[in-house]
Amino acid sequence: MSNAEQHHEDHIGHEVSIKFNVFICAILLFLTAVTVWVSRYDFSEINIAEMGIIMALFVATVKATIVGLYFMHLRWDRAFIGFIFVGSILFVVLFIALALTDTMEYQPTIIKGDTPMVTEAMDKLKH
Amino acid sequence: MAILTTPQSTPEVTDNYLNHTKGIWSWLFTLDHKRIGMMYLICVLAAFLLGGIFAMLIRFQLLTPDGTILTQDQYNQVFTAHGAIMVFLVIIPAVPAALGNFVLPIMLGAKDVAFPKLNLFSWWLWVFGLVFFLVALAGGVDTGWTFYTPYSLDTTTGMTGIIPVLIGAFILGFSSIFTGMNFIVTIHRLRPPGMTWFKMPLFLWATYATAIIQVLATPVIGITLLLLIVERTVGIGIFDPAMGGDPVLYQHFFWFYSHPAVYIMILPAMGVVSELISVHSHRHIFGYKFIAYSSIAIAMFGFLVWGHHMFTSGQSDLMNVIFSLITFSVSIPSAVKVFNWLATLYKGSISLNAPMIYGLAFIFIFTIGGLTGLYHATLATAVHLHDSYFVVAHFHYVMMGSALIGFLGGIHHWWPKMIGKMYNENAGRISAILVFVGFNMTFFTQFMLGSKGMPRRYATYIEMPEFQIYHVISTIGATVMAVGFVLCAIYLLHSIFFGRKAPANPWGGRSLEWQCTSPPPWDNFAEQPTVGDCYDYSVLEWDPNEQGYHWRDDVKHPGE
Numbered sequence: 001m002s003n004a005e006q007h008h009e010d011h012i013g014h015e016v017s018i019k020f021n022v023f024i025c026a027i028l029l030f031l032t033a034v035t036v037w038v039s040r041y042d043f044s045e046i047n048i049a050e051m052g053i054i055m056a057l058f059v060a061t062v063k064a065t066i067v068g069l070y071f072m073h074l075r076w077d078r079a080f081i082g083f084i085f086v087g088s089i090l091f092v093v094l095f096i097a098l099a100l101t102d103t104m105e106y107q108p109t110i111i112k113g114d115t116p117m118v119t120e121a122m123d124k125l126k127h
Numbered sequence: 128m129a130i131l132t133t134p135q136s137t138p139e140v141t142d143n144y145l146n147h148t149k150g151i152w153s154w155l156f157t158l159d160h161k162r163i164g165m166m167y168l169i170c171v172l173a174a175f176l177l178g179g180i181f182a183m184l185i186r187f188q189l190l191t192p193d194g195t196i197l198t199q200d201q202y203n204q205v206f207t208a209h210g211a212i213m214v215f216l217v218i219i220p221a222v223p224a225a226l227g228n229f230v231l232p233i234m235l236g237a238k239d240v241a242f243p244k245l246n247l248f249s250w251w252l253w254v255f256g257l258v259f260f261l262v263a264l265a266g267g268v269d270t271g272w273t274f275y276t277p278y279s280l281d282t283t284t285g286m287t288g289i290i291p292v293l294i295g296a297f298i299l300g301f302s303s304i305f306t307g308m309n310f311i312v313t314i315h316r317l318r319p320p321g322m323t324w325f326k327m328p329l330f331l332w333a334t335y336a337t338a339i340i341q342v343l344a345t346p347v348i349g350i351t352l353l354l355l356i357v358e359r360t361v362g363i364g365i366f367d368p369a370m371g372g373d374p375v376l377y378q379h380f381f382w383f384y385s386h387p388a389v390y391i392m393i394l395p396a397m398g399v400v401s402e403l404i405s406v407h408s409h410r411h412i413f414g415y416k417f418i419a420y421s422s423i424a425i426a427m428f429g430f431l432v433w434g435h436h437m438f439t440s441g442q443s444d445l446m447n448v449i450f451s452l453i454t455f456s457v458s459i460p461s462a463v464k465v466f467n468w469l470a471t472l473y474k475g476s477i478s479l480n481a482p483m484i485y486g487l488a489f490i491f492i493f494t495i496g497g498l499t500g501l502y503h504a505t506l507a508t509a510v511h512l513h514d515s516y517f518v519v520a521h522f523h524y525v526m527m528g529s530a531l532i533g534f535l536g537g538i539h540h541w542w543p544k545m546i547g548k549m550y551n552e553n554a555g556r557i558s559a560i561l562v563f564v565g566f567n568m569t570f571f572t573q574f575m576l577g578s579k580g581m582p583r584r585y586a587t588y589i590e591m592p593e594f595q596i597y598h599v600i601s602t603i604g605a606t607v608m609a610v611g612f613v614l615c616a617i618y619l620l621h622s623i624f625f626g627r628k629a630p631a632n633p634w635g636g637r638s639l640e641w642q643c644t645s646p647p648p649w650d651n652f653a654e655q656p657t658v659g660d661c662y663d664y665s666v667l668e669w670d671p672n673e674q675g676y677h678w679r680d681d682v683k684h685p686g687e
Contacts, residue, residue: 088343091343091430094430094431095347095379095383098379098434098446098449099376099379099380099383101443101445101446102375102379102442102443102445102446103375103376105443105444105445105446106375106441106443109443
């Protein structure tokens with residue numbers, strides 16, 4: 001945005017009342033309480049042991065979205081800023097996806113314990 | 128483009144950023160981007176001297192097969208210090224933080240960057256990180272600059288400095304993020320009327336692409352180093368295999384930043400070279416949009432290829448193939464740049480001065496560095512060449528021979544603007560040639576060494592005495608290069624005190640920084656400049672009295 005163009009779009013940032021911010025904060029605290037509750041609940045009783053992690057991640061995502069939208073004012077900002085925000089999340093997804101794919105691929109190839117070569121050398125030392 | 132509507136008829140302005148205010152505090156707490164840029168420059172050059180001393184220690188150690196001056200442990204610490212200093216304290220901040228801070232706002236016709244206080248904070252943070260980093264390195268760290276696990280987690284080695292070094296690198300990273308953010312906002316918000324994206328000088332495109340990488344990638348290294356600190360102190364079992372951790376995961380984390388970091392080093396240098404080649408051949412840049420887009424393409428591709436550093440780490444075959452394929456794609460935008468620079472030179476009126484010699488040296492060296500990268504992208508040859516001197520030669524051709532020579536070219540190009548004095552041109556040419564010849568002597572021999580099987584990071588090579596001749600030539604080359612650097616320091620310092628006064632536009636550049644006086648006034652421009660085609664040199668003519676270029680009387684300024 002050049003100087004000439006920016007005059008049209010320059011404006012004071014969107015103002016949010018303290019009451020509203022306290023309300024958002026209360027929602028976040030409530031969701032934190034939900035996370036704590038989830039961490040203490042034994043989901044293996046209902047045969048879904050992974051549910052705890054899934055719910056915790058879901059709550060964390062909701063909280064991050066609320067922080068982005070309201071505390072970071074993305075809800076009222078230009079779409080371009082939102083695009084940048086989502087773009088940076090895509091980078092995180094890309095990184096984690098490739099790194100995890102790699103980990104899953106090579107895990108089966110890892111030799112547990114000492115390799116045969118090491119075992120043989122250790123045996124020789126013992127004798 | 129970028130031309131002041133008012134002719135440069137008032138070069139005798141005495142008030143400038145160097146003398147506007149006086150005293151050390153007026154510098155240390157300045158909000159002026161030019162002063163901050165100069166402070167970065169001084170610190171980066173001091174770090175370069177230190178890193179260079181470590182480099183010479185390495186070279187002299189390897190003069191004979193059984194080593195000369197260092198023990199094996201000392202050698203490990205010296206190459207770690209050399210790598211860490213050169214990467215974190217020299218090459219990464221050199222062009223963006225030092226030259227970028229000085230030039231970027233002036234190129235935009237702005238009075239300063241978007242957030243001057245944040246800019247000063249970045250510099251202080253950088254200095255704090257630098258001190259932390261250097262003090263810690265003195266404590267003895269021998270992991271190499273990559274801090275690979277599990278060795279870096281080993282608490283029995285007595286490496287007391289590793290956690291402070293990691294904290295130092297963490298702090299330096301924050302400085303880099305703030306600078307990147309500042310540049311992105313500055314380029315978005317402070318362009319003058321008429322300077323659309325495709326009327327920006329290519330240096331700004333390169334700086335913008337670099338800033339994107341700084342902002343997106345640097346947080347990852349911050350988190351990685353923090354995790355490493357936590358792993359080493361508390362033992363959370365994320366990277367340490369003894370606790371169920373995964374050392375390959377560390378490498379993923381590390382290279383997700385550190386490969387894009389290579390582009391933080393090279394992209395701004397490419398931007399500098401685009402300016403050098405065009406200005407000093409007095410010819411319109413060829414393929415402007417292609418060069419601009421290729422900067423963004425390199426920045427984007429740079430995020431997708433980190434795994435090519437891990438072909439022999441235990442990374443899975445599937446990912447090896449994927450990363451190998453993507454890595455080849457980086458060569459396309461890189462080649463686009465090289466071909467466009469060559470096309471710019473074609474039928475140009477080439478001034479073979481020091482900046483241009485550095486520009487040409489960049490193209491020559493970067494081409495070799497880029498092409499030898501293809502051997503590393505190819506899985507079969509990468510496995511053979513891994514951890515050999517071939518790798519050392521390759522990344523020095525790219526990181527030192529390209530990025531640093533681009534930086535030196537930029538210093539020479541903008542020195543008259545920064546200091547307001549001209550340096551001795553003949554000394555500049557001799558120095559540039561010495562650096563170029565010395566560099567190739569030093570590192571081309573290392574390609575041969577590596578292809579013949581000399582491993583990197585060995586303090587001695589008693590079993591391989593046939594390699595000595597290459598090491599001797601390499602050490603002689605490093606000495607020649609060092610002489611070139613010392614000569615450069617001498618004539619640049621000499622110019623500060625005894626140099627001829629620089630005109631506003633000594634080279635015939637068209638971008639806005641050449642339209643204000645040398646050195647620039649405190650607030651850069653008295654009035655908002657208007658812009659035209661920043662690579663159209665036909666509107667300028669040589670003024671023998673001023674020993675510089677000025678606007679032709681028979682040509683109207685943009686906007687008139």
